[in-house]
Amino acid sequence: MELQIIWFVLWGVLWAVYFMLDGFVLGAGMLMNFIARNDAEKRVVINTFGPVWDGNEVWLVTAGGATFAAFPTTYALMFSYLYSALLILLFALIIRGVSFEFRGKMDGLGWKKGWDIAILVCSFLPALLFGVAFGNIFGGLAMDASGYHGSFIALLNPYGLLTGLLFVGLFLQHGALYLSVKTTGELKERAQRMAKMLWPIVLLIAVVFLAATAKFTLLYDNYYAHPALWAVPLLTALELIVVRIMLGRAKLLKAFAASCVTILLVFATALVGLFPNLIPSSLDTAASLTIYNSSSSPYTLGLMTMVALVFVPIVIAYKIWAYRIFREPVTVEEVTADDHAY
Amino acid sequence: MDVVELSRLQFAVTSMFHFIFVPLTLGLVLLVAWMETRYVRTGNEMYKRMTQFWGKLFLINFALGIVTGITLEFQFGMNWAEYSRYVGDIFGAPLAIEATVAFFLESVFIGIWAFGWDKVSKKVHLLCIWVVAIASSLSALWILLANGWMQNPVGYVLRNGRAEMVDFGAMFTNPYGVWKFYHTVVSCYTVGAFFVMGISAWHLLRGRQLEFFRTSFRMGAYFGLVTIALSLLTGDYQAEVVARYQPAKLAAMEAHWETGTNAGIHLLAWPDAEQERNVVEAAYVPGVLSYLAYRDFNAEVIGLNDIPREDRPPILPVFLSFRAMVGFGSLMVLVSVLAAFFAWRGTLEKQRLFLRLLIYFIPIPYLTIQLGWLVAEVGRQPWIVYGVMRTSEGVSTAISSTQVAVSLIAFTLLYSALGFIDIYLLIKFARKGPEEGPAAQPILKEA
Numbered sequence: 064m065e066l067q068i069i070w071f072v073l074w075g076v077l078w079a080v081y082f083m084l085d086g087f088v089l090g091a092g093m094l095m096n097f098i099a100r101n102d103a104e105k106r107v108v109i110n111t112f113g114p115v116w117d118g119n120e121v122w123l124v125t126a127g128g129a130t131f132a133a134f135p136t137t138y139a140l141m142f143s144y145l146y147s148a149l150l151i152l153l154f155a156l157i158i159r160g161v162s163f164e165f166r167g168k169m170d171g172l173g174w175k176k177g178w179d180i181a182i183l184v185c186s187f188l189p190a191l192l193f194g195v196a197f198g199n200i201f202g203g204l205a206m207d208a209s210g211y212h213g214s215f216i217a218l219l220n221p222y223g224l225l226t227g228l229l230f231v232g233l234f235l236q237h238g239a240l241y242l243s244v245k246t247t248g249e250l251k252e253r254a255q256r257m258a259k260m261l262w263p264i265v266l267l268i269a270v271v272f273l274a275a276t277a278k279f280t281l282l283y284d285n286y287y288a289h290p291a292l293w294a295v296p297l298l299t300a301l302e303l304i305v306v307r308i309m310l311g312r313a314k315l316l317k318a319f320a321a322s323c324v325t326i327l328l329v330f331a332t333a334l335v336g337l338f339p340n341l342i343p344s345s346l347d348t349a350a351s352l353t354i355y356n357s358s359s360s361p362y363t364l365g366l367m368t369m370v371a372l373v374f375v376p377i378v379i380a381y382k383i384w385a386y387r388i389f390r391e392p393v394t395v396e397e398v399t400a401d402d403h404a405y
Numbered sequence: 406m407d408v409v410e411l412s413r414l415q416f417a418v419t420s421m422f423h424f425i426f427v428p429l430t431l432g433l434v435l436l437v438a439w440m441e442t443r444y445v446r447t448g449n450e451m452y453k454r455m456t457q458f459w460g461k462l463f464l465i466n467f468a469l470g471i472v473t474g475i476t477l478e479f480q481f482g483m484n485w486a487e488y489s490r491y492v493g494d495i496f497g498a499p500l501a502i503e504a505t506v507a508f509f510l511e512s513v514f515i516g517i518w519a520f521g522w523d524k525v526s527k528k529v530h531l532l533c534i535w536v537v538a539i540a541s542s543l544s545a546l547w548i549l550l551a552n553g554w555m556q557n558p559v560g561y562v563l564r565n566g567r568a569e570m571v572d573f574g575a576m577f578t579n580p581y582g583v584w585k586f587y588h589t590v591v592s593c594y595t596v597g598a599f600f601v602m603g604i605s606a607w608h609l610l611r612g613r614q615l616e617f618f619r620t621s622f623r624m625g626a627y628f629g630l631v632t633i634a635l636s637l638l639t640g641d642y643q644a645e646v647v648a649r650y651q652p653a654k655l656a657a658m659e660a661h662w663e664t665g666t667n668a669g670i671h672l673l674a675w676p677d678a679e680q681e682r683n684v685v686e687a688a689y690v691p692g693v694l695s696y697l698a699y700r701d702f703n704a705e706v707i708g709l710n711d712i713p714r715e716d717r718p719p720i721l722p723v724f725l726s727f728r729a730m731v732g733f734g735s736l737m738v739l740v741s742v743l744a745a746f747f748a749w750r751g752t753l754e755k756q757r758l759f760l761r762l763l764i765y766f767i768p769i770p771y772l773t774i775q776l777g778w779l780v781a782e783v784g785r786q787p788w789i790v791y792g793v794m795r796t797s798e799g800v801s802t803a804i805s806s807t808q809v810a811v812s813l814i815a816f817t818l819l820y821s822a823l824g825f826i827d828i829y830l831l832i833k834f835a836r837k838g839p840e841e842g843p844a845a846q847p848i849l850k851e852a
Contacts, residue, residue: 114516117471121509127478128501135493135567142482142489143801150812153479154819157472161823164468168830211803359494360569370502378509385513388524 066364067354070133071338073371077129079330081122082193082230083237083323088112088119090238092159092186093231096179098242098253105179106398106405109163111245113405114389116163118382120156132367136357137341140211144204145196147215152192159185167405190234191227195219198226201333202280203345212346222279229272232265233326240306240319247392255315262307269303269329281343282336295335299328409800411809412484415816417782419476421775422820426470426827428774431545431590432597433463434538436628438531440621445531455621456534458839459601462831464519469827471512473820478504484809488789488799495561495570496551503547510540545593546586553582555790556781557650568793584646585781588639591632592777595737596770598629602744603767604835606760609753613838622753626744633741636734641697647784648698651791652707653716654784657723659694661708668694668706678720681710718786722779730776733769740766 091108099105112119130138142149158181166178195218202222205213239261242254273296276282286292302325309318337343341357344350358364406414437460444452478500481489489496517525518533525533560575561568570576605622608614648655655661660676660683661668672688692702699706709717744763747753753760785791789799 110520114520115513116516117468118509118513118516120471120475121504121512124475124478124508125501125504127475127482128497128504131478131481131489131493132497132501135497136490138482138493138497139486139489139801140803142479143484143486143803146483146801146804146808146812149479149483150815153476154815156475157819157823160472161468161826164465165826165830168465168834359497360565363494363498363570366570366573367498367501370505374505378505378513381510382513385517388517388521 066361066368067339067358069368070129070358070364071334071341071354073368074126074129074133074341075330075334077122077126079327081119081126082234082330083326084119084122085116086190086234086237086326087241087319088116088238089186089190090234090236091242092182092238093190093235094238094242094254094257096183098239098250098257102175103395103399104250105175106167107246107250107393107395108242109166109182109405110393110398111242113163115385117160118385120160123156129367129371133359133364134341134352134354134357135359137352140206140352140357141200141342144206144211144213145199145218148192148196148218152189152196155185155188155192159189163405187231190231194227194230195223197230197333198223200342201226201276201282201337203343203351205346206342206344207347207350222275225268225272225275229265229268229329232261232268233322233329236261236265236306237319237322237326240310240315240322243315244319245392247394250395251392255310255313258310258318262310266303269300276336280336282333285336285338292335295328296332299325299332302328406806406810408804408806408809409797411806411813412800412804413796415484415809415813416480418813418820419473419480419816421778422824423470423473423477424775424778425771425824426466426473427541427545428593428596428771429466429600430463430470431541432594432628432632433459433466433600434534434541434597435594436597436601436624437463438534438538439624439628441531441534445527451617451620454839455617458617459621460519460534461834462600462604464515465827465830465834467515469823474508476816484801484804485789485799486801486803488794490567491794491799492568492790495568495576496554498570498573499547499551499554499576503544503551507540507544507547511537511544514540542590545590549586549589550576550579550582552781553579553585555788556585556785557581557646558790558793563793568790580646581650584639584643588636588643589774589777591635591639592770592774594632595629595636595741596774598625598632598741599737599763599767599770601625602629603763603765606763607836608838610757610760610764615754617839619748619753622744623748626741626748629737629741630745633734633737637738640734644697645700648706651784653709653712653718654723654780655698656707656709656712657718657720657784658727658780660720660724661694661706662710664705664708664711666695666703666705667692668698668704668708670694674724676720676724678717716787718784723784726776726779726783730773730780733773733776737770737773 091112095105095108099108127138130141162178162181162185166175166182199218199220205211205217236258239254239258243251243258246254286296302321305321306318306325309315309321339353339355340351341354342352359367437456440452440459441456443449444456514533514536518530518537521530521533554576557579558568559579560570560572562571563569576582602622602625605618605625608618609622644655647658659670660674661670662676662682669689669691670693671683671686672690673685674683674687675685676682677684694706695704696702698704709720740763743759747756747759787795787797789796
């Protein structure tokens with residue numbers, strides 16, 4: 064297989080896994096203030112992902128690094144064209160990260176309340192903005208041979224916002240399912256109810272998104288050309304249904320697992336349509352960035368393939384080990400017995 | 406200011422801010438790992454309490470290092486798109502490898518360490534902190550190899566309108582990158598040593614938990630002595646590498662204008678870039694510069710006047726930063742020797758003036774390494790890739806000066822606020838000290 068294709072797949076996998084993993088942290092962060100009724104419960108929520116959130120965020124760093132190493136032209140243009148959006152995203156991720164660390168370090172109602180709001184806002188903004196950014200990439204950026212003709216405001220077009228909404232919805236549901244697995248008692252029940260309430264909303268957004276994709280993007284062209292590919296979005300839809308079925312049977316871990324797969328498949332659906340583009344141009348198809356015209360040299364791609372083949376499985380192995388160590392749900396008793404770092 | 410200047414300033418602000426937290430991470434983690442090793446070996450509860458007290462300060466500091474690191478990776482693309490496009494084929498690789506090989510290890514194992522006191526065995530817990538210690542230095546290795554490539558580009562050819570990697574081995578063994586790694590990382594370790602000594606001194610002066618802080622101090626002092634010695638040694642080697650690959654930087658560091666053999670340094674000097682000479686010079690020591698650079702008192706050292714004006718770095722800032730770094734570094738050697746001596750003799754508590762000095766000495770290693778960073782990066786100017794690409798050619802074309810001005814102000818405000826809170830919390834928990842006695846709750850448990 065061509066190295067460029069391998070890296071297109073790896074690139075997609077890195078982003079998809081990032082969304083699968085940080086998705087539940089972003090979702091739980093957005094839900095914290097609504098599901099948790101008091102300080103102890105809020106700390107339970109934070110402690111459910113406390114040991115793993117920064118390991119999850121490294122997938123983003125790796126996705127960024129892989130874009131840089133494998134598709135430098137795409138990295139350069141994507142990051143400079145989306146300057147303002149990425150800036151807000153960065154700020155939100157920075158504040159969210161320190162919120163977890165700082166919140167429990169001082170008493171005083173104002174202090175904690177402030178960080179609670181920070182966690183809410185700074186979990187919502189990345190979810191929305193990642194969606195807006197990828198929505199605009201799916202639809203194509205306003206670029207031609209002379210450069211970029213878009214602006215931050217122009218990114219907030221209906222399709223971009225719809226994709227943002229899809230990300231927010233998926234992550235909310237994902238976070239609710241995660242909390243239903245990782246908490247106990249009333250908190251668990253509330254999370255479960257929340258997931259049930261969110262499911263039809265996610266379904267509705269997904270249907271509108273799929274219809275809008277036909278109008279605003281060329282993502283379906285690959286599907287028309289190779290009808291066998293329809294299996295991917297079909298599986299995605301099935302997975303989303305499995306989420307609801309498992310939720311109905313109170314098989315929460317399975318529902319959460321199905322939600323993980325759903326997020327991976329949503330991204331797969333989009334990337335199958337995007338191929339071989341990384342960032343299509345909405346003005347001039349000749350200016351589109353593809354895996355061929357924006358990739359690194361075969362030498363670099365070969366080297367990076369070796370690195371990925373050796374180290375990514377190792378990373379996955381010790382990450383699974385870490386999740387197993389912290390597989391037990393977090394309880395209010397445990398947190399109030401002062402047993403946690405957050 | 407234009408986009409180039411604003412972007413440079415923003416990179417300086419964001420990387421120097423990141424470089425406040427990372428050095429303490431690098432140094433303190435080794436000390437904490439050493440403490441926990443002693444705990445596991447001896448079973449002495451005091452070492453457990455030491456691990457948890459210093460570990461708590463480590464974690465408060467660690468969080469900011471992590472979140473501010475993402476900014477740097479994003480910024481290459483956001484502000485330096487032309488640079489990224491031109492060199493991504495070779496420069497992107499070490500960054501991606503750093504994330505895959507080191508950063509994952511660091512952040513997954515720190516999670517297990519911080520939250521896993523009761524969930525994994527003692528030995529596995531100890532292993533976790535050592536993994537974090539090794540991974541954080543490994544992370545520095547890849548970042549500094551990337552930086553080393555900007556300083557001394559190797560293993561590439563200019564092809565297809567960009568720099569393409571042809572020899573990964575050359576990049577991995579780039580003398581500039583390797584020596585910069587050694588010098589930077591051991592210098593960062595000294596930050597951890599002085600941090601532990603300073604806070605221990607504060608408690609010793611108040612007569613609190615004497616055994617606890619005496620032991621902490623002693624460990625910090627011995628660690629400091631070793632690391633400052635290594636910093637000196639590696640700094641000396643790095644100067645040789647600079648002489649070999651970046652004559653303009655070396656000349657600026659020493660305000661050396663005229664090419665000549667048996668080149669010396671003026672102990673007192675004030676360079677003037679306009680007049681192309683030193684307006685003040687005194688106390689000349691001949692041959693020293695030739696010797697430092699080439700290990701030969703008679704070697705020829707190129708002066709600034711033989712380097713075209715447009716290829717010279719800003720001379721005064723590089724010269725002053727270098728002098729100040731060497732000055733503070735020498736002071737650190739002196740203080741380290743004294744600290745280790747008093748700790749060894751067991752007469753520490755009698756040296757009250759010295760202990761008081763050590764509290765105020767905590768910021769000095771921070772300042773010293775920031776000065777070193779300035780020498781390295783301002784001294785690289787006007788190049789973004791030494792001799793290959795000018796900084797002005799690397800900036801993004803799609804961004805406006807207004808955009809960068811806004812982001813620069815926003816970064817400065819946000820980072821100032823976060824830095825302020827972080828330092829406040831560090832001081833708060835440092836002053837609070839560990840819980841009394843071995844029967845008390847471990848520190849991490851009361852968060």
